Amino acid sequence: MIGDNTPKILTARAGYSVDNANDRELSFNSEWPLLPIEAEGTFEVDNTLSAPETIYNHGLGYPPVFKVFYEYGGYLYPTPDSDFGIGITCSVDSNNLYWRDVWFSGTLDLYWKIYRRSIETNQDLDPYDLTAATTQSGEQGKVIIAMPNKDVDDNNPDEIVFNSNWRQLIIDSSKYALADTSDPGYYTLTINHNLGYRPMYWCYYKDSNNEWRQMSSLDVYRATVTTTSIVWKISVGTWGGGAPTLALILYKSTINSA
């Protein structure tokens, strides 16, 4: 909590002051983790590949959080996209990022990012002040960090490491565990977040190779999210296998109170 006499570094988003900002108005709090990008790259998929193909040897010693997009027809799309045939295509273990889709026969470029954070992280931070944000205006100081050899005054957002005026992707909590089987129709993983709004999140599951993959988003694989909890639910009948190990990362992503 702000004002709890614990030493910390705070920055507020554009238009707010740390003197009276609530948690929604801050862009950084040294008690909150961000999601640092460790590595990024591209990988061309074609029908000569035989899975698994190692895309990148990260060597972190743990399975890192990752994200993959694909390019088609002049647009970039997030994966997994089972409709297009780019399903749950990539996976990570403690050493590598892999291409794992043996059925895809087209040619595409994938773009991936690996983050310096283990998927296997259980973290539950203290509750936050849920006072609704109020609009303020006026100039303020700010903290901007550019990439090496780049200028913060160039106004190139892709070269900015951190800008305190901007909302950051801040992690609220994360959990990984063997799915709960108490509901006979669904495998579930629950986090009680008590944020007061429905947070954005990322979800992963562990496959039969003990590698982590991103979950698809379907009416049979989806989350029930309230202002106090998130329950990731997988239809047992559709899943077809035993109870999976699941992982969730929740973000402090209040855009409005919905």
Place this chain on the structure above:
Amino acid sequence: MPKIFDENYNLVRVGEGTEDVDNLDPEDFKLHSGFIYHGVPKGVGETDDLEGYFTYTSPSNIAANTTYTIKTITHNLGYEPDFQVFIGEADVSSNTFSHLPYGYVSTGLYYKARINTTVLQIYIDNGPNAWSSGFTDKDYTFKYQIFNTPIKGHS
């Protein structure tokens, strides 16, 4: 070079608690200038806000093999930025909140999002089945964020 993290770029390092930052592992830093973090830019020439919330009602008829644009957000960043979009099915099932692409099994009906160097487009991508009930005239909510980081990475 795939690796972004530059351990030697020590311009700013923020740890937690009383531990000396020189003793911390990279995972322990709350902020380290050698990394890059996802932020939602403001004041960088964008036409529309780069994060937002809106509601949408699906068409009263959804034709087969047809796409329907739900919303176009103009970011004008000049490159393809990372993004995320979530859908809430206000009518179909309360409290569902799912990332795009989101689909209904065995229907061919998907809600999707894609981005290029100027716009984020959120749309319905319907397959071979036409719909006049079930998925039509339904209320949805969407949340989106467009980040500063390029999907294609830093050259």
